[in-house]
Amino acid sequence: MAAENDDKPTTEEIYTKATGASNLRFDEQEDSPMGASGLLIAAAWSPSRVGASLMRLHSEWDGASKPLKPTDRDVDAMASALKVEVQDGLKEDELRKAVKDDARRRTIAARVEAHRWYEQELRTLVGKLKSLPECRNQVALQAMKWKYEDPVPMAGAVIKHWLDQTCHACDGLKFKQIPGTPSLSTKMCLACDGSGTAEFPYGQQGRRLANFMDDSVQRARRSIQSRLRAMQT
Numbered sequence: 001m002a003a004e005n006d007d008k009p010t011t012e013e014i015y016t017k018a019t020g021a022s023n024l025r026f027d028e029q030e031d032s033p034m035g036a037s038g039l040l041i042a043a044a045w046s047p048s049r050v051g052a053s054l055m056r057l058h059s060e061w062d063g064a065s066k067p068l069k070p071t072d073r074d075v076d077a078m079a080s081a082l083k084v085e086v087q088d089g090l091k092e093d094e095l096r097k098a099v100k101d102d103a104r105r106r107t108i109a110a111r112v113e114a115h116r117w118y119e120q121e122l123r124t125l126v127g128k129l130k131s132l133p134e135c136r137n138q139v140a141l142q143a144m145k146w147k148y149e150d151p152v153p154m155a156g157a158v159i160k161h162w163l164d165q166t167c168h169a170c171d172g173l174k175f176k177q178i179p180g181t182p183s184l185s186t187k188m189c190l191a192c193d194g195s196g197t198a199e200f201p202y203g204q205q206g207r208r209l210a211n212f213m214d215d216s217v218q219r220a221r222r223s224i225q226s227r228l229r230a231m232q233t
Contacts, residue, residue: 050138051220057131061163067121070114078110157201158209167192
């Protein structure tokens with residue numbers, strides 16, 4: 001009788017390799033019941049345990065020191081530092097209009113850059129949360145179970161949105177701010193269509209994944225409450 005192939009990877013080896021993969025895309029043709037994707041799905045936590053981990057993550061986020069959003073003064077300083085692009089040889093009225101148009105373009109560019117910097121700071125902050133890796137793994141496993149493409153990046157983006165749903169273009173206020181004043185205009189924020197919340201990443205798939213996270217948190221809370229009641233009786 002032929003000996004069993006010693007080169008065949010063990011369950012532990014498959015699991016270790018799969019958990020270290022950056023892309024957990026599910027492929028029915030390549031994944032057998034003992035394949036990497038199938039094994040990871042089987043190893044996924046219960047929803048209540050996922051919810052408990054998400055609760056810890058949200059607690060870390062709430063307690064973290066958030067970056068300060070650039071003010072109008074910061075944006076003006078950035079705009080002033082940008083290169084002035086006004087054509088030479090213009091008449092006085094043409095020059096006045098060109099300078100005004102250039103200032104407007106530089107202000108827009110500065111606002112875009114300030115927003116990009118702020119979003120990157122928030123992403124960096126999320127990446128430093130201690131509970132993030134295990135939460136991202138479990139959310140990615142659920143995305144993989146539903147056979148979504150690129151579950152790891154999707155999980156990361158959805159978790160960031162789940163932690164901070166505010167539209168940073170209007171700070172969740174739904175309307176545009178009147179420049180140079182603390183007052184709001186009657187113009188609706190175009191970035192969020194007046195909802196005050198940021199656009200959902202990955203569309204309906206991302207929304208479904210966030211709903212799974214919310215449901216998991218609710219299950220975890222019910223489990224905790226049940227245990228507390230049992231301890232009191």
